[in-house]
Amino acid sequence: MATLIEVQELTKTYFTRIFSNLSLSVNEGEALAIRGDNGSGKSTLLKILAGITKPTHGTVKCMNPDTMIGYVPENFPYNIRFTAEQYLYHMGRIRGFSGSTLQNRISSLLYQFHLGDQRTNAIGTFSKGMKQKVGMMQALLEESDVLLLDEPLSGLDLDARNDLESILYRLKSDGLTILFTCHDKKLLNNIADRVIVLGNQRIQSEYVPAKKSRFHVKIEADTNDQNLDFLDEIDGIISKKQTGNGDLLLMDVERSASDRLLLTLIQHGISIQSLRREDEK
Structure with a gap:
């Protein structure tokens, strides 16, 4: 696999050191899972990769400067008064999409994420799993090359977890590079090509999960x-x-x-x- 993102000697300090001299490569088309205890720096690492947070030291380099990265936080924003379609349209217009191109992209995503019949419903009435889908759709409006997901299954019931896992599997099969933090062993085994474990301010271990055909x-x-x-x-x-x-x-x-x-x-x-x-x- 070709290297898509190169992380070199990454250090992040807030009031205390989160991690130090962390280096890793992200390969094109792979699903990379990040594990670790609370406070180990999983969410911080994703935010740095997304460009939301700057590292204290170190570099993050995309081998292709045109690489598009979409980021989905663990929790969807509160008090969103839009419908699903309105929210996606609003986010797309902020990013400079034209009306017709944006509407076509929104319709395609709503179909892929099984929310076509919910497009005119208020997001405030959605379950957490449905809100998670909306968050993923806004991250993919620009047809991103990389999708960053912070605990995508957190707080979801079994049906929602299965549905979202199926969607992630299809996105991965389509060639999307996915980085996600996760504690769920089923998702790790079914989606991840590689798992890194953070702890004690560094990468403690790395392994390839056992996969079933x-x-x-x-x-x-x-x-x-x-x-x-x-x-x-x-x-x-x-x-x-x-x-x-x-x-x-x-x-x-x-x-x-x-x-x-x-x-x-x-x-x-x-x-x-x-x-x-x-x-x-």
Whole structure:
């Protein structure tokens, strides 16, 4: 992989030293996870990479000067009175997008993040998971090359976590470079190509998480508005999403679970009209 970002001897001090002489490389197209205890500097490192906070010493160099970086904090801003569409339009206009180009980009993102039917709803009525999606969409308005996420699954329920994980997996498959802080082992194992652990003002360790062979599956089926919670009982279903009128299922599945998935759907009387597998790249 080509190096996209080079961090050299990074030091950050507030009232106390956060980390010292920290160096690392971020490769193009990889998902890099950052772990560590509270106060170890995970969020500070992301803010420095995003250009929000300056280091005390050291450098952050993008090998391509045109690299676009999008940043999503852990918590969405309070008291936003816009609808989802209004907020994204407002953020895009601040960045200099023209109206027609911006509207097309917003429509595409709302579809990708499964919020098309919520575009005119007030963000204040959204769940935390939905707000997290809006935060990610604003970070991707400029079709960023790098996405920085601070604890993207924090405070989300199981369905929201599975949905967001599936979205991150597809973004990664499309070639987006992703850096995220995380404590969730499932997300680390399913998304991260590499994990660094911060502690004692430095990188304490680095490892490659064990991955299970998996694929993304699209199933067109007549579900007759059935509740699909029974799929959660299948070991190996990583995430699932029912879209439209219930006739399209999107799932990330371990290869070992593929036969059990199809058999279980048939046993529950679901008529499968077509099946498409998109193997992991």
